[in-house]
Amino acid sequence: MDYKETLLMPKTDFPMRGNLPNKEPIRREKWEETNLYEKSVERTKERPTFILHDGPPYANGDIHIGHALNKILKDFITRYKSMTGFHAPYVPGWDTHGLPIETALTKNKKVKRKELSIAEFRQMCAEYAMTQLDSQRSQFKELGVRADWDNPYITLTKDYEAAQIKVFGEMAKKGYIYKGLKPVYWSPSSESALAEAEIEYYDKRSASIYVAFDVVDGKGVLDAGDKIVIWTTTPWTIPANLGISVHPEINYVLVKVNNDKLVVAEALLESLTTELEWENPEVVKTFKGNDMERVTAKHPLYERESLVMLGEHVTTDAGTGCVHTAPGHGEDDFYVSKEYGIEAFCPVDHKGVFTSEAPGFEGMFYDDANKAITEQLEAAGSLLKLSFITHSYPHDWRTKKPTIFRATAQWFASIKDFRQNILEEIKQVNWYPSWGETRLYNMVRDREDWCISRQRAWGVPIPVFYGEDGTPIITDETIEHVANLFAEHGSNVWFEREAKDLLPEGFTSEHSPNGEFTKESDIMDVWFDSGSSHAGVLLNREDHTRPADVYLEGSDQYRGWFNSSISTAVAVTGKAPYKNVISHGFVLDGNGRKMSKSLGNVIVPSKVLKQLGADILRLWVASVDYQADVRISDDILKQTSEAYRKIRNTFRFMLANLADFNPETDRVPEAKMEEVDRYMLHRLQKLVNDVRESYDKFEYSPIFHRIHNFCSDDLSSFYLDFAKDVLYIEAADNHRRRSIQTGFYEILTTLVQLVTPIIPHTADEVWEYIPGVQAESPQLTDIPEPRVIEGFEGLEEKWNHFMVVRDDVLKALEEARNEKVIGKSLEAKITIVPKDDGTRDVLNSINDVHQLLIVSEVVVTNQSDATRAYRHVDVVVEKHSGEKCERCWVASDTVGEHTTHTTLCSRCAEVVEEHY
Incomplete structure (x- = not known):
């Protein structure tokens, strides 16, 4: 007899190799064909709602690894919630307005912008955005992300734009919207104002100059001809200088250097002596900044005077303590000048080119003018020193080119009017990680009013009309009418019709006695678009509610979406739009470097999917501490693949040993299971408890490690290992064998449910091979809650x-x-x-x-x-x-005792004799 034939060896068609790149697309097609997302939503519709509100990615270009990290994390949350007692619909969104799409059309697609009307160009922008959206949607699906992909929210749709207009109108009604002239971040490369959220900082080499202003009227403190020394790294702003700011409480000194008498802050005298190479400067007198108020000095280039003003913003951290003040090119400059009745003066146009208001430099690009201005200062005898420094400088986040401060008439949201309300709401939110609260709190606390207007074509128009006298007109009636027009026709109607055709029929205003009106040509900041999603999505969909349970985005969104969302929501409702905010870090290469094409270290999601599969990428997401910056490389993904194989092979072993197990007839009652099997079920409950706690805290790295360790240590190195001697050797219906199979069955089904949110393709595949499961997919089941194992009390x-x-x-x-x-x-x-x-x-x-x-x-x-x-x-x-038994390989003194089966131990001989 061939005793191998009497062994109950593992049998399964479940493949050892996942072959994920080829099999996952087939599985996703099946999910779509069977409407798995819809079934999940339908199954849970009577449960409490849990809403993760999607922060909209920008609809331009292929997704990158940061997108993958973000969307997969969101998928973990919504899948888990739908399997643990909640109704968790997930509506993806897209941000579709803004400069990159305009640029893509004009530069990449070679669209001749000036040959088109604004409405025609905007239509092309919309069409382009939708093609990009479709491409990104397909890529997100390939990650295995489950969502209502056929019904996303899109910031260019009629209903969304109408909701945004109502948010603007409500803020205007409360007095939070105003138009004013003040310096804002201005991008000459984009020819538009920018918000703080659109600014990035990069190193820039700039000229560093010290300039002397000759005193004209010293107000009894200084003599005519004394010189006030300023320092600046923007020589191009000197033509716009209208004053010098000093701190009222700082001590200043008049020092004699050679034949000059110069004014600087006393605290900076020593460093300036070294910097300007002064020999034996003699302090002539000391006085407070307060004493210099309204002293006047001659502008070094023009026949006008600069006024000395008192400003609390002045420090002695650097420079001279006397601050060059150009109210058209600096926020502090603007406000201190305003107190002295000095209006903003900005001799630079929207392209960054000097106008005729800057004689001698007209037609020059501001940055190119630095050299010419410095040369004229030197010729005038006012330049004390020129050098160069490399410092962090604000750049346009889209074009990556330097920005300037430029005073223009813009629309603002007056954050200061409801700042305290925002700060109080920030305290009511749960932040993951906890430092997120401090970060956003400090940003809002220090934030100036939000510039919400942009000088572009592709975006939501600012719904403001102007009377014949130039007065802005925003009323409940006009807002409601425009919102209804947008809901019916889309925002392009603003550019297709004249102002009178956009106003309510018969509308009149005291500001237009002749019934003539004009309309605003600026559009809204795209952050106002996405920041209005709490109204456009959370209130506009039947399956959503405000506030959302979770917002989850990258850590850059503290200055972006997290910020704009709470600003608009508090302005309109008085409440934050979210209960929990989670942020994740950036994805770096294996050495901790930022990814860039020039370094050749970019990991592209599509490449990972083709080589390894989505579940490997998803498992990598689960393995990292995502709330900090994370690393990815081919070696790291290789390690993730090895961990995946361990989990998969553990599943395969249990499946193979359940080939003859019917859970309806063969399951052993828990109290009658062998003690070791009950011990393993007890260990499983601890795992379930720990994993669920981690899911509830949005922590996935502990889940990865606990499940991997459970498969490696509890199962492979112990339970599965010793179980072979029972599963293979004993008769099929042997109690001990069925007891182990009962343990295997519960462990396997539970593990599959626990990993379903993380590796759903694999979980679904395993599920198909588990005998007796009722649901068509583990995604349509609930993860079990930890329980007390019957008969195991006191045995742990x-x-x-x-x-x-x-x-x-x-x-x-x-x-x-x-x-x-x-x-x-x-x-x-x-x-x-x-x-x-x-x-x-x-x-x-x-x-x-x-x-x-x-x-x-x-x-x-x-x-x-x-x-x-x-x-x-x-x-x-x-x-x-003893001798080795031919059948079970155990050494036993009983081998040879049986007269027929002489090479078997007594145990094996009995099994063979009785059953074969």
Whole structure:
């Protein structure tokens, strides 16, 4: 007889290799064909709602690895919530307005912008945005992200734009919207104003100049001809200088250097002496900045005077303590000048070119003018020193080119009017990580009014009309009418019709006695677009509610979407639009460097999917501490793939040993299961508890490690390993065998449910092979809650102690192997001498200890010549004297006792005799 034929060896068609790049697309097609997302939503519709509100990615270009990290994290949350008692619909969104789309058309697509009307160009922008959206949608689907992909929210749709107009109108009604002339970030490369959220900082080399202004009227403190020294890194702003700011409480000194008398801050005298190479400067007098108020000095280039003003913004951190003040090119400059009745003066146009208001420099680009201005200052005898520094400087986040401050008439949202309300709401939100609260709080606390107007074509128009006298007109009636027009026709109607055709029929105003009106040509900041999504989505969809449970975006969104959302929401409703805010870090390469094409270190999601599959990328997301910056590389993905294989092979082993198991008929009641099987179910409950707690705290790295360790340590290195001697050897219906299979069945189904939010393709594949499961997908089930295992009360300490003793025995076996005492562990007979009564009781109370330790015989005794000493036991390892059973490979003294099956041990002979 061939005894191999009598073994119940594992059998399964579940493949060892995942072949994910080829099989995942087929599975996703099946999900779409069977409407799996819709079934999930329908299954949970009577449950409490959990809303993760999607921050809209910009609809331009292929997705990058940061997009993948973001969308996969969101998918973890919504999938988990739908499997743990919630109704969690997920509506993806897209941000579709803004300069990059205009640029893509004019530069990449070679669209001749000036040959088109604004309405025609905007239509092309909309069409382009939708093609980009479709492309990104396909790529997000390839990540395995489950969502209402057929019904996303899009910031260019009629209903969304109408909702945004109502947000603007409500803010205007409360007095939070105003138009004013003040310096704002201006991008000459974009020819538009920018918000703080659109600014990035890069190093820039700039001229550093010290300039002397001759005093005209010293107000009794200084003499005519004394000189006030300023320092600036923007020489091009000198033509716009209208004053010098000093701090009222700082001490200033008049110092004699050669034949000049110069004014600087006393605290900076020593450093300036070195910097300007002064020899033995003599302090003539000391006075407070307050004493210099309204002193006048001659502008070094023009026949006009500059006024000395008092400003709290002045410091002695750098420079001279006397601050060059150009109210048209600096925020502090603007406000301090305003207090002295000096209006903003800005001789630079929208392209960054000097106008005729800057004689001598007209037609020059501001940055190019630095040299010419410096040369004229030197010729005038006012330049004390020229050098160059490299410093952090604001750049346009789209064009990556430097910005300037430029005073223009813009529309603003007056943050200061409701700043305190925002700060109070920030405190009511849960922040992950916790430092997010401080970060946003400080940003809002220090934020100036929000410039919401842009001088572009592609965006939502600012719904303001102007009377014949230039007065802006914003009323409930006009806002409601424009919102209705946008809801019906879209915002392009603003550019297709004249102002009178956009106003309510019969509309009149005291500001237009002749009934003539004009309309605003600026559009809204795109952050106002996305920041209005709490109204455009959370209120506009039946399956959504405000506030959302979670906003989750990159850490750059503290100055972006998190910020604009809470600003508009608090302005309109008084409440934050979110209960929880989660931020993730940036994705770096394996060495912690920022990814760039020039370095050749860019990891592209599509490439990972083609080589490894989406579940590997998703498992990588689960493995990292995403709330900080994370790293990815081919080596890191290789390690992730190895962890995936361990989990997959664990599933495969359990599946293979459930081939003849019917959960309806073969399941052993929990109380009658073997103690070790109940112990493993108990261990499973601890895993379920820990994993669910981590999911609830939006922590995924602990989940990855716990599940991987459970598969490696609890299962592969222990439970699955010793179970072979029962599963393969005993008869099919043997109680011990069915008890283990019952344990396998629950462990397998539970593990699959636990990993479904993370690796759904694999989870679905495994599910198809599990016998007797009812649901068509684990995605349509609930993750079990941890429970008390029947009949295991009071036994945890015993089994935990046994596992400690087992570790000691495994060390003894390894040492004996190294010493060539034994080869495989089944060759061993071990004698264990417990060192305490507790250990002895544990060992004596467990059946078939030799099987759990995977040796052929275990003797527990009080005395021996044990040479291997450990914490709880002494151990003797020797080669078993019995013969090796041909069927089970256990060394046994009973081999040969059976008259027919002479090469088998008594156990195997009995099984074969009875069943074969």
